Amino acid sequence: MIDIALFIPCYVDQFYPKVGLATLELLERYGARVDYPQAQTCCGQPVFNSGSFDAAKPIADKFLEVFSSYQYIVCPSGSCTSMVRNHYAELVPDRIAELRSKTFELCEFLHDVLGAKPEGRFAHRVGLHASCHGLRELRLASGSERRVQPFDKVRSLLSGLEGIEFADLSRGDECCGFGGTFAVGEEAVSVAMGNGRIADHERGGAEIITGGDMSCLMHLDGLLRRQKKPIRVMHVAEILAEATGGHGHT
Numbered sequence: 001m002i003d004i005a006l007f008i009p010c011y012v013d014q015f016y017p018k019v020g021l022a023t024l025e026l027l028e029r030y031g032a033r034v035d036y037p038q039a040q041t042c043c044g045q046p047v048f049n050s051g052s053f054d055a056a057k058p059i060a061d062k063f064l065e066v067f068s069s070y071q072y073i074v075c076p077s078g079s080c081t082s083m084v085r086n087h088y089a090e091l092v093p094d095r096i097a098e099l100r101s102k103t104f105e106l107c108e109f110l111h112d113v114l115g116a117k118p119e120g121r122f123a124h125r126v127g128l129h130a131s132c133h134g135l136r137e138l139r140l141a142s143g144s145e146r147r148v149q150p151f152d153k154v155r156s157l158l159s160g161l162e163g164i165e166f167a168d169l170s171r172g173d174e175c176c177g178f179g180g181t182f183a184v185g186e187e188a189v190s191v192a193m194g195n196g197r198i199a200d201h202e203r204g205g206a207e208i209i210t211g212g213d214m215s216c217l218m219h220l221d222g223l224l225r226r227q228k229k230p231i232r233v234m235h236v237a238e239i240l241a242e243a244t245g246g247h248g249h250t
Contacts, residue, residue, distance in 0.1 A: 078134025120243035123163030127206030167204030178219035
């Protein structure tokens with residue numbers, strides 16, 4: 001049996017615990033033994049992205065202390081996963097190699113490690129939002145700027161669900177404008193970018209916008225609710241947990 005440490009981002013813990021529960025449900029359904037280390041904290045991305053590297057280093061030290069002993073570390077966020085895998089080398093360069101190789105974003109872990117082919121029913125038209133960190137730092141999909149054979153691990157996981165349809169997007173790998181602290185410092189630009197993404201999903205007929213980063217979905221959800229638009233957002237873990245037999249915690 002695979003032993004997994006569940007790494008839950010701060011905003012999921014505080015605002016969207018149902019996404020964490022859906023992630024746990026999925027991993028256990030695929031036979032994993034999952035632990036939630038109670039001592040875990042923020043990965044340090046907000047202070048790191050703001051240039052406060054001295055403040056980020058002890059957070060990286062704490063992450064290593066809490067998670068290093070586990071076989072795998074799985075996180076329902078491309079953004080926080082990428083912080084550990086791609087940016088901790090700048091904070092703890094002599095201790096990051098092993099941790100990098102066993103830290104995975106949830107969809108990446110289901111697709112690449114478990115070879116999961118989810119089956120179930122989810123009869124909705126879904127728009128896939130590819131977060132920047134998931135797309136360009138973790139390579140969860142091919143991205144339009146790369147001349148490679150197209151692939152999309154999130155879409156591949158969802159494609160086996162009966163009744164699901166995908167919205168056709170004109171700019172499927174474009175940023176939503178959230179960007180963590182960018183949304184705070186550049187509110188007007190952030191809102192314009194988010195509304196641009198929503199318009200693309202509307203044109204594609206999406207009933208639900210999904211993705212692997214609840215931070216991006218939180219940004220889009222805020223804009224949707226202010227404008228009283230009927231489109232919902234769901235994390236991929238929620239869709240898979242609901243469709244493949246669980247209650248999905250919705």
